[in-house]
Amino acid sequence: MTQTTVRWGIAGPGRMAATMAQAFEHVSNGELVAVGSRSLERAQGFADEHGIPVAHGTYEGLADDPNVDAIYIATPHPQHTDIALAAIAAGKALLVEKSFTSTVEDTQRIIDAARAAEVFVMEAMWTRFNPAVQHIRELIADGTIGQVRAVNGDLSAFRAYDPNDRLFDPALGGGAVLDLGVYVVSFAQHFLGAPDTVHAVGGRYDSGVEGEFGVLLGYDDGRSASLAGAFTVQGPGRMAILGTGGWIDVHPRFHRSASITVWRGKESETQHFDSGYQFEVQHVGECLAAGLTESPIMPLDDTLAVQRTMEQMLAQIHG
Numbered sequence: 001m002t003q004t005t006v007r008w009g010i011a012g013p014g015r016m017a018a019t020m021a022q023a024f025e026h027v028s029n030g031e032l033v034a035v036g037s038r039s040l041e042r043a044q045g046f047a048d049e050h051g052i053p054v055a056h057g058t059y060e061g062l063a064d065d066p067n068v069d070a071i072y073i074a075t076p077h078p079q080h081t082d083i084a085l086a087a088i089a090a091g092k093a094l095l096v097e098k099s100f101t102s103t104v105e106d107t108q109r110i111i112d113a114a115r116a117a118e119v120f121v122m123e124a125m126w127t128r129f130n131p132a133v134q135h136i137r138e139l140i141a142d143g144t145i146g147q148v149r150a151v152n153g154d155l156s157a158f159r160a161y162d163p164n165d166r167l168f169d170p171a172l173g174g175g176a177v178l179d180l181g182v183y184v185v186s187f188a189q190h191f192l193g194a195p196d197t198v199h200a201v202g203g204r205y206d207s208g209v210e211g212e213f214g215v216l217l218g219y220d221d222g223r224s225a226s227l228a229g230a231f232t233v234q235g236p237g238r239m240a241i242l243g244t245g246g247w248i249d250v251h252p253r254f255h256r257s258a259s260i261t262v263w264r265g266k267e268s269e270t271q272h273f274d275s276g277y278q279f280e281v282q283h284v285g286e287c288l289a290a291g292l293t294e295s296p297i298m299p300l301d302d303t304l305a306v307q308r309t310m311e312q313m314l315a316q317i318h319g
Contacts, residue, residue: 006093006285009034009068011059011083012075013046016097020072021050023277029285030070036062059083063090070284072124073097076166077173081106084121088113093120095284098186099178099310100303107307111300120288122280122295123303125186129279132257133190135271136241136248139262140191146245151188151225153254155180156212156235163207167231175209176202177313180229183255185313186306187239188217188225194305196220202317203232210317217309 008030010017017035024032033053037043040057047055056062062071063086070093073080077099087094088110100123101107114121127133140148157180159167166172167179189195195217202213212230228235237253246264250257261270280298287295294300 004029004289006030006288007033007067007069008281009036009056009062009065009071009092010046010052011036011062011071011073011087012079013037013042014074017046017072017074018050020074020277020281021046021052023281026276026278027281027285029289030281034062034065034068036071060086063087063092069093070095070120070288072281077102077178078171081110084110085113088117088119088121091117091119093284093288095122095124095280097124099173099182100307102173102178104304104307104311107304111304114293114300118293120284120293121300122284122287122298123300124280125182125298125303126277126280127183127187127255127257128190128297129283130257130273130275131279132250132260132271132273132275135273136250136260139248140241140243143245144262145241145243145247145264148191148241148243149223150242151191151239152227152242153184153187153237153239153250154228154235155183155237155253155255156228156230156233157237158234159231161205161211161231163205168205168207168209170208174207175314176211176213176229176231177310177317180231181213181215181227181310181313182306184227184229184239185215185217185309186302187254188227189302189306189309191241192217192219192223192225195225195309198309198312198316200313200316202313204318208318210314213313213317215313 036056043055197218200215217225239250239254
């Protein structure tokens with residue numbers, strides 16, 4: 001598919017979908033034309049609120065809509081797989097909210113289906129597409145901080161325990177690892193690659209999901225990443241990328257990437273950037289216009305590597 005304007009649909013009219021709908025106001029190569037839900041009433045209400053022309057009462061209806069080119073999947077993690085496979089079968093490009101799925105097996109199923117059908121699929125890791133992180137990639141490629149040897153950071157978001165909330169429900173993919181860990185692990189994986197060893201600890205709520213975690217990612221050549229996240233505490237949400245010639249502080253909250261400080265010895269330079277969800281949507285449109293079936297910035301192999309790391313973390317935390 002090569003075209004200037006991508007016609008988008010949203011699957012799952014929840015909180016994240018509402019945020020993404022607002023981001024479309026800043027997307028120059030795409031427009032939001034449809035929304036789908038298991039409830040036509042919910043879909044229509046979301047459509048009315050956000051000025052979306054078409055509402056579907058089933059996800060199948062959204063996938064089969066001939067006026068939709070791409071679908072953003074914003075449902076809870078365990079629901080991604082069935083929606084994604086149906087959309088791929090219908091030839092729709094996909095932007096799948098993180099975590100991509102709740103298991104490595106489901107992630108692999110989607111990847112295999114997408115590659116077999118030659119349909120574009122990408123995980124919605126918006127951090128990678130913010131201008132600050134784009135600039136960090138350029139700095140590292142230019143050798144500004146030398147060879148990257150370590151990534152250290154955290155992402156915490158205090159939430160009062162509520163067993164009825166999705167975040168604390170194992171059936172809906174709840175838990176700090178899939179909700180917060182995906183950010184810190186993906187950030188480290190982006191700059192260090194997939195780890196050779198994973199050592200994780202954490203605590204669990206009565207519902208069974210983990211409320212906090214700490215993880216050390218190890219690499220056979222001595223590099224490492226020390227990462228943490230939690231619903232149980234307040235925290236800054238910062239990252240540091242450490243190199244042989246300097247380091248980069250990605251200021252809180254790092255996943256929004258609004259500012260960074262580059263250090264070379266005692267000299268530092270702070271820069272400020274725009275951030276938003278529109279950049280990942282824009283990127284999908286650019287990939288489709290170029291005839292790509294995977295993103296060079298968020299390729300499916302990276303998604304699979306992150307999912308495998310999180311699976312190891314969950315296995316160690318839950319025993």
